[in-house]
Amino acid sequence: MKPASFHYHRAYTAEQAVTLLAELGDDAKLIAGGQSLVAMMNFRLARPAQLIDIADVAALRYVQHDVDGLRIGALTTHHAIETDYRDVLADGFEVIVDAMRWIGHLPIRTRGTIGGSIAHADATAEWCLLAVLLDAEIVTLSVRGRRSIAAGEFFYGFYSTALEPDEMIVEILFPAPARHAAMAEYAQRHGDFAVVAAAVNLHLEQDGSLRGGRVVLGGVGPVPVIADAATAVLSSGRQLTPQAATECGSVTADSLDLDDAVPGGAAYTRGLVRNLVTRALCQAAQLEEVVR
């Protein structure tokens, strides 16, 4: 399949890109790594008449710390995170580095970007889960200025977000390290999007007791879902043992309102949730998983 014809523009700065977006109107679309958009164009699921290539906006390729947290430029690729910036992320943001191995294959990771992934808003995409898990802020730019959107309010539904048509994501801010966080997934083949993914972030006392935490699930709804039932268990103050992790996995799975429209059906999805939440909790707390 080949895409419908389009006009091609190249931007070298974020300001140039958003000026073009404003001038060209609703028919314009940004292209970053092209790893999702090109496939959609080839299948004619997207037919932008004007394409604005932002891959050369080099100033948006960075990872840096400041007083507000960890800032990642929107054009930073998945592969740069797992290679060039591994050391910068080694002080509490290891879960971000670890999550990159789940994204497609190496050629996809060398071109695909964090900004593109979050704007595309696949409900099982690793960056979308991480953003919700870690209370990220999505920073956008348009000719009207900058704004910051909490990840929890950014994802509206399947491939639908709070982004306005003339806005570009320029940065993702992760406000706090997550020293006990992990992600576990199941995909049909390595490199495929996950069928179900579970991401956890634990607040543990020195003695291993739980002081709170969050479980975020992908593959159980149109957006990454915070599992409230797990939050209750993780706030209980008890010790996180492998048995407690298993219990939390079961409570989470049983609490989900799933219909048979989810791939594989509700019972299959529930089983995956149970196991993946348990596994992610054990990994986050560095416990041996109880094999059942």
Ligand SMILES: Cc1cc2nc3c(=O)[nH]c(=O)nc-3n(C[C@H](O)[C@H](O)[C@H](O)COP(=O)(O)OP(=O)(O)OC[C@H]3O[C@@H](n4cnc5c(N)ncnc54)[C@H](O)[C@@H]3O)c2cc1C
């Ligand atoms: C075979 C295959 C397997 C894959 N597996 C996975 C996987 O397991 N997990 C996963 O998360 N992803 C997976 N992907 C997708 C990959 O991660 C993409 O890199 C990502 O979804 C989109 O990033 P991109 O930079 O390529 O964006 P593009 O494809 O260029 O753009 C995607 C969308 O985002 C918009 N956009 C891009 N950048 C911005 C910006 N800065 N501001 C606003 N809008 C923007 C575009 O207009 C477009 O609508 C896979 C892709 C392929 C082809």
